[in-house]
Amino acid sequence: MPLSAERKEWYFKRLEELLGSYSKILLVQCDNVGSRQMAQIRLALRGQAVVLLGKNTMIRKILTNYIKQNPGHPYENLIPRVRGNVGFIFTNGDLGKVREVIEENRVPAPARVGAVAPVDVFVPPGPTGCDPGQTSFFQVLQIPTKIAKGQIEITNEVHLVKKGDKVGNSEAVLLTRLSIRPFTYGLVIELVYDNGSIFEAAVLDLTDDDLRARFVGAVRNVAAASLALGYPTLASLPHSIANAFKALVAVAVQCPGVTFAQAEPFKKLLPAPAGAAAAAAPTAAEEEEEE
Numbered sequence: 119m120p121l122s123a124e125r126k127e128w129y130f131k132r133l134e135e136l137l138g139s140y141s142k143i144l145l146v147q148c149d150n151v152g153s154r155q156m157a158q159i160r161l162a163l164r165g166q167a168v169v170l171l172g173k174n175t176m177i178r179k180i181l182t183n184y185i186k187q188n189p190g191h192p193y194e195n196l197i198p199r200v201r202g203n204v205g206f207i208f209t210n211g212d213l214g215k216v217r218e219v220i221e222e223n224r225v226p227a228p229a230r231v232g233a234v235a236p237v238d239v240f241v242p243p244g245p246t247g248c249d250p251g252q253t254s255f256f257q258v259l260q261i262p263t264k265i266a267k268g269q270i271e272i273t274n275e276v277h278l279v280k281k282g283d284k285v286g287n288s289e290a291v292l293l294t295r296l297s298i299r300p301f302t303y304g305l306v307i308e309l310v311y312d313n314g315s316i317f318e319a320a321v322l323d324l325t326d327d328d329l330r331a332r333f334v335g336a337v338r339n340v341a342a343a344s345l346a347l348g349y350p351t352l353a354s355l356p357h358s359i360a361n362a363f364k365a366l367v368a369v370a371v372q373c374p375g376v377t378f379a380q381a382e383p384f385k386k387l388l389p390a391p392a393g394a395a396a397a398a399a400p401t402a403a404e405e406e407e408e409e
Contacts, residue, residue, distance in 0.1 A: 192311070235301070371388055
């Protein structure tokens with residue numbers, strides 16, 4: 119049903135207002151999401167974010183007009199991604215918390231014939247509740263079974279449908295008979311806009327520990343390169359100082375007449391070098407002769 123002129127005018131103003139008021143946007147895919155589920159998501163996000171759906175042609179037109187008024191704005195990179203059944207979630211808060219709300223509002227769904235499996239589907243071993251007369255049905259699907267206590271029992275776990283494959287009629291019937299609802303449907307985050315930066319949704323999976331680990335790894339690489347090139351940097355300076363200290367301690371240990379306060383603990387722990395002991399003996403003999 120086409121929108122009325124008043125409704126279109128309201129939508130244009132609303133989207134332009136949101137584009138100018140929020141610094142973070144989640145571009146989400148809305149396939150298989152019903153109106154009731156969408157209402158639950160809006161309610162759960164109230165106070166944190168604003169959900170706005172609409173026709174792609176209208177969204178692209180509004181974005182184009184906004185860019186004309188703000189030349190060079192990063193929103194320009196969103197236009198090619200507005201395709202399919204998409205929507206926007208606007209927020210100024212924590213994107214991770216918004217994603218948690220979206221994930222919490224996914225609903226289980228049966229495997230329908232012809233649907234593309236978003237995940238791998240496994241059938242667990244155990245009783246099926248089917249009578250022995252239906253054994254041929256399981257044989258068609260190459261599912262190992264046995265008869266136990268008057269019913270068919272699956273003996274081993276079966277990988278029934280692979281991710282990305284279409285669900286066949288036999289697979290859908292079997293999952294329905296076993297009361298297995300393998301899929302969950304909800305909003306799927308496809309793209310993230312954050313203060314001018316645009317990146318894929320997988321970036322949201324990174325935790326603070328992941329970022330720290332990657333930062334430490336990068337610092338180690340910089341330090342290693344700096345040490346190899348002999349070019350001092352803040353990353354390599356602690357290592358250079360440590361290496362210099364080790365060299366000085368080695369000299370102090372090997373040369374009896376050379377020492378400094380920080381080297382004394384190491385000299386006490388290590389035995390005197392053979393050359394130093396041999397040199398000390400003639401010196402003592404010479405002193406006796408002089409006396």
